[in-house]
Amino acid sequence: MLAPLLFVWPLSIVVTYHYAMSVAANPFDQSLREDALAISRQVHFVDGATQPVVSFSRSAHALLRADETDVVYYHVISSEGKLLHGDRELPAPIPMQKPTTPENQVGFRDAELGGEELRVAYTLVTSPDNPKDWVLVEVGESLEKRNQLINQIVASVILPQFFIVPVVVVLVWFGLAQGLRPLQFLQARIASRRENDLSPMTVRRLPEEIQPLVEAFNDLLDRMRDNLEVQQRFIADAAHQLKTPLTALKTQAQLAMYEDEPDALRGSLQRIGSSVDRASHLVSQLLTLARAESSGGEIQAEAKVDLAALVREVAEEWVLPAAQKHLELDFEAPAGGVPVFGNAFLLRELVSNLIDNAIRYTSGTEAAPGLIHVRVSDVHEAPHGAQNEDGAIIKRPSRWAVLEIEDTGVGLNEVQAELVFERFFRVDDAKTSGSGLGLPIVREIATYHHGEAVLIPNASGQGVTARVRLPLYVVAPAAPAMPYRPPIMPGSV
Numbered sequence: 001m002l003a004p005l006l007f008v009w010p011l012s013i014v015v016t017y018h019y020a021m022s023v024a025a026n027p028f029d030q031s032l033r034e035d036a037l038a039i040s041r042q043v044h045f046v047d048g049a050t051q052p053v054v055s056f057s058r059s060a061h062a063l064l065r066a067d068e069t070d071v072v073y074y075h076v077i078s079s080e081g082k083l084l085h086g087d088r089e090l091p092a093p094i095p096m097q098k099p100t101t102p103e104n105q106v107g108f109r110d111a112e113l114g115g116e117e118l119r120v121a122y123t124l125v126t127s128p129d130n131p132k133d134w135v136l137v138e139v140g141e142s143l144e145k146r147n148q149l150i151n152q153i154v155a156s157v158i159l160p161q162f163f164i165v166p167v168v169v170v171l172v173w174f175g176l177a178q179g180l181r182p183l184q185f186l187q188a189r190i191a192s193r194r195e196n197d198l199s200p201m202t203v204r205r206l207p208e209e210i211q212p213l214v215e216a217f218n219d220l221l222d223r224m225r226d227n228l229e230v231q232q233r234f235i236a237d238a239a240h241q242l243k244t245p246l247t248a249l250k251t252q253a254q255l256a257m258y259e260d261e262p263d264a265l266r267g268s269l270q271r272i273g274s275s276v277d278r279a280s281h282l283v284s285q286l287l288t289l290a291r292a293e294s295s296g297g298e299i300q301a302e303a304k305v306d307l308a309a310l311v312r313e314v315a316e317e318w319v320l321p322a323a324q325k326h327l328e329l330d331f332e333a334p335a336g337g338v339p340v341f342g343n344a345f346l347l348r349e350l351v352s353n354l355i356d357n358a359i360r361y362t363s364g365t366e367a368a369p370g371l372i373h374v375r376v377s378d379v380h381e382a383p384h385g386a387q388n389e390d391g392a393i394i395k396r397p398s399r400w401a402v403l404e405i406e407d408t409g410v411g412l413n414e415v416q417a418e419l420v421f422e423r424f425f426r427v428d429d430a431k432t433s434g435s436g437l438g439l440p441i442v443r444e445i446a447t448y449h450h451g452e453a454v455l456i457p458n459a460s461g462q463g464v465t466a467r468v469r470l471p472l473y474v475v476a477p478a479a480p481a482m483p484y485r486p487p488i489m490p491g492s493v
Contacts, residue, residue, distance in 0.1 A: 009161065012161070013161070020149075020150045020153035020154055020157070021150055023149075023153060024146045024149040024150045025119075028119070028141070028145060029121070032106075032108075032121035035072075035074070036106050036123045036137055036138070037104070039076070039137050039139065040123045042054055042056050042060075043076060043137065045127040047129075051078060051082075051084060052078075052125070052127070054084055056085060069144050069148075070142040070143070070145050071141070071142045072141050073086070073087045073089060073113070073140040074086045074087060074090065074138065074139045075087050075088070075090050075092075075137075075138055076138075077136045078135050078136075079096075079134050079135065080096075081096040090111075090113070090120075091111050091113060092136075092138075093109065093136075098124070098134060099122060099124050101122070104123070105123065105124075106121050106122070106123045108120065108122075109122065116142055118140040118142060119146070120139070120141075122137065123136075124136060182206055186201075186210070186214065189201065198221045198224055200218040201214055201218055203215065203218075249275040249276065249279065252268055252271045252272045252275060253272060255268055256268035256269060256272065303342075303343075303344065304339050304340075304341060305339065305340050305342055307338045307347070307376055307401050307470065308338045308376045309337060310344065310348060311331070311333065311376050314351040314352050315329060315351075315374050317352075318355045318356070318359065321359055322359050325362070325363065326363075326364035326366055327362055327370040327371070328371050329355075330372075330373055330374065331374045331375075332376070333377070334376070338376050338377070338378050338401045339472065339473035340401045340449070340471065340473050341449075341473045342470065343449075346448065347445070349445060350445040350446065350453075353438040353441050354403075354405045354438075354442055354468070355374065356438060357466070358372045358405050358409065358466070361407070362408055362410075363409065372405065372407045373404075373407075374404075375403075375404045375405075377401075378399070378401060379399070379400045379469075380398065380399055381400065399472040399474060400469045400470065400471065400472055401469070401470045401472045402467065402468070402469050403469075403470075404467050405466045406465040406466075407464065407465075408462055408463040409462075409464070411457055411458065411462050411464065412457050412464050413457060414457065417455040417456065417464065421439050421440055421442075421455075423436065439455070442466070442468065446470065449470050450470075451469050451470035451471065452468070453466070453468045454466075
């Protein structure tokens with residue numbers, strides 16, 4: 001902050017000096033202008049005379065030279081450069097030519113006489129009968145009074161700055177030191193913290209100006225602490241869940257080492273393969289969940305995706321696994337497609353997890369096959385708003401792409417329908433295989449796309465309907481095609 005002050009100070013001196021020159025020149029130029037016009041009025045063109053007559057009295061001449069400080073010169077020169085009246089010492093303009101200044105108007109020029117600078121005012125007097133016949137009237141004056149006035153202005157304005165500016169510099173430095181002391185104290189407190197200390201900082205005894213900064217920093221610490229707790233809990237849960245299949249894998253491998261019979265050895269190897277599949281599936285889901293969580297709410301690899309076509313492709317991949325469990329898997333979607341804006345890879349994971357979950361918890365026989373109905377639709381709602389966690393009203397989209405997967409499997413009550421979205425929660429650990437991560441992944445991906453995912457128990461008490469709503473891709477009228485990016489909705493996980 002001191003550097004700009006030290007830069008502005010010399011600049012102000014230069015500006016002040018030039019301003020003083022302008023102020024000092026104006027009154028003296030005005031005096032020269034009046035003198036030049038007064039002499040020009042004494043020039044007369046007489047008929048029959050070879051040259052104009054200058055009737056300049058001695059009293060007027062004495063009055064013109066009455067200045068005790070500056071030396072005043074004047075002369076009247078013909079168009080041929082001949083001196084008609086006045087001082088021969090005053091240098092005429094070179095080259096001698098008719099001034100461009102209109103008659104009865106005064107111009108100014110700078111001249112030099114014997115090493116002394118002069119300020120010269122000149123005016124043109126033209127013969128009324130012959131415009132080509134003209135004379136030049138000039139009045140020159142030395143610059144002593146001007147320089148004295150300039151020095152007085154500079155002394156009265158600039159010299160005090162040499163005393164004031166150092167005082168201002170000291171005061172500014174002291175003020176900055178006092179103002180930055182709380183920030184230095186805050187910097188020392190932050191630097192002395194351990195790397196794992198995310199506790200909020202106190203705002204007591206801090207100036208009001210930096211309290212918002214500390215509050216924003218505390219808010220960042222709170223979010224970092226919450227994120228760290230989620231990661232630590234996730235790592236602990238993942239380690240616990242991975243321990244079971246890895247322990248089983250180790251046990252089965254040890255048992256296989258002691259098997260002599262080919263059939264028994266083959267059975268042990270099959271069980272080892274199943275354990276590897278479960279561990280691989282768990283790791284894959286953990287990676288998918290971590291990828292969705294690391295998005296930070298910003299959709300990566302954005303693109304327009306036809307949700308209906310994507311769901312159809314994924315459903316076709318699950319037709320054979322469904323048939324092996326005697327399940328009928330059908331699909332329904334509008335012919336024109338249902339466009340959304342998002343990450344095709346994550347959306348494919350979402351659909352795959354929902355269909356996989358429906359197949360796991362639905363059973364059937366050849367005589368009474370189970371049913372899984374996959375449906376994609378475009379839903380229109382009246383525009384409305386909702387309150388976020390801070391109580392502010394946010395706009396919600398009025399058009400949604402809706403994915404529904406309805407099955408005839410194990411039913412859930414309303415409490416269980418919400419608990420299944422928690423990590424590693426399973427309704428029946430003993431009856432079905434799984435990691436308890438499929439539905440949490442679904443909700444995380446839906447939230448990532450500014451949507452929502454819910455499980456709705458069927459009214460019959462048999463099976464559930466998984467419903468995912470994503471903002472529909474819309475094109476604003478009279479504007480380039482742009483996807484609608486709604487805010488994260490309240491209550492999403």
